[in-house]
Amino acid sequence: MAGQTEAARPIGALSGIRVLDMSRILAGPTCTQILGDLGAEIIKLEKPGAGDDTRKWGPPYIEGPDGQETTESAYYLSANRNKRSLGLDFTKPEGHAILLRLLESCDVLVENFKTGTLKRYGLDHDSLKTRFPGLVYCSITGFGQTGPYAARAGYDYIAQAMGGIMSVTGSPDGPPMKVGVGIADVTTGLYATIGIIAALRHRDATGKGQHLDIALLDTQVSWLVNEATNYLVSGVRPVRRGNEHPNIVPYKAYETLDGFIVLAVGNDAQFRRWCDLADLGHLGEDPRFSSNANRVVNRVELDRHVAIAMKLRTTANWLAVLETEGVPAGPVNGIDEVFSDPQVLARGMRIEMPYPHDASGTVALVGSPLKLSETPVSYRYAPPLAGEHSKTLLSQLAGLADDEIVDLVAKGVVSSTVP
Template identity: 45%
Template structure:
């Protein structure tokens, strides 16, 4: 296999877009990785010596002693080390920002401003820049001092109040779900701003925060409160509005059954060998099933415990009833592979490759590409500096118009001008 770092960039949907990536940990790095997957040239700025915090978050580590946490959200990027408080490095960063289409940062509010890199300052030298700021709780003074950790936001944002078993304490999601959702919202906001720039010729400030993202992403639970005043509690594996839509025990491991309408419920009862349950007035409609969920649970459980989860998966799926066993991660990837989803990709040269989770987006004309493995700290510092020193610096007037100079920092081929 050829070293991916030596290949020309693919013709991705975002080819020609340069991203100055001031992010670390998860939410913003996830967003910038998506841009890299789609063809953007992402330059990740890291602290000299230590780099992104997640480089040290383990176990697990690979055989090359790399933290898998860092690997999960940092492919398709170049690593460039710089100290924002050092005068010479600050000049270099300003030069990078002059050339960038997008800047993404997720420091605490005020951090970038203290280093002279606020949106207002950098917009003076690059008015076409789309500047994305990700915070925990927004940029108001009252929110600035609050640390934006996913676990904290899951707690104060209400997610933990509806997650877990009714018999135990509230439980967080098994991954940093709020960070991932925030990264997705940030990516959408930046893409919208880039689209608007095609008409206006100017960039803008995009702001996304973890708390607002969570409240929006809790969808029916949030609007149940805002529109009807309902405050949900912990339902375990049950659904507040649909039944049966939950986990049931099989003879070997749990199985999920997700019935979304009355027709599916009739099919479920026939498949379980209890057709009379579909005619029971307590279970005849979805609303009545929700109202009598405890009784329904007992009726269904009496049957599901008589066979294995895989048995019910085959029998119920054959009737069009959404059903599946609770897989571990290995089983989940195996299932995806059986379904032809190609959910696992190998990135990098043979002797230095790493297996990662694939980007789930499929584009017929401008496909996702895995050009680079996650970088070592400062791996691309010399080539980035060479690029910044080799071309004339556009001034603000020039930036306002599409420049003609090449955009690929390896000088292999033009990467397009500002669109």
């Protein structure tokens, strides 16, 4: 366990775990943000003068206290809370020595450099495992540490393309379509988090760390779920169906009198209840539609009836009657509507954190979906500026004196936003 006093340990399931975060962009930072929300101490290592690439991925950017736009992007803010930033150039001898000193008190290292990059600096898992036998070392790459593509750079968009999801997303007569957010990156971060927690349990039981090899392409393939298994079982290549479901009918977004609504009929009883509500009770008894299997086969004909009926009422009217009768449905919300939805707000999915670098003094972020009764998540640090905590971390964890830190800053080995 990382050396912390009881008073210094935040409340959380991972309290006492210290993570050296050498990742950037989205997959690694998503992983370490989750670990941080669960109580782990996250040290975000950033290259002096550069920092995380996503800091400049905008607009939009944070507006500073002077009213001027900063270089801190909303994209960066989305995956970097509960971290402290250390600006350190580990490619220089002094920086390399400091990194090794920091690892002496770390439980986990997360990195997303191209395969083989850290080996040049003696910072790959094989180089470190003898000196740090209990270290959980997590490598996140596009294609993994093995295989013919291992040396390639990895990006979410490429993973979505190569991993098949774009072939089943979008309109049937349209081009391949990616998901609207970096979902391959985010899901890779989730799998990395799960793997790290499992490896920590093993480490606590045996004293042995291990190497986690997590790849965007592997993860993307894994969440093809039913469409992948549909193919593996049938040999038939899945196709784009727009908003339709390959195995359930009716299950799509329908136009109403004043908007759109998602109708998600999951079983035959729900279908018969929808038929009664739509004054189409005979369809529930029609052998072409009475079972889900037959509805899937006859989806085109059924969809014609459902689409006509759904356009006869407003979205609000449909939602009211469908909820009353237990037929699953929901509105198609814009993101502005999401963050004004009473359920979303009641569940704490929008949070505000103190943030002196913004003109308002606070920053709004997306909350964690994890609700733990005994060890709830906590929000302790807003996303840091690059090198914001360099002096504190080097003093507390590496034992450096102030004049040593000043000298390292002058040499470009360390960067600090605190004079």
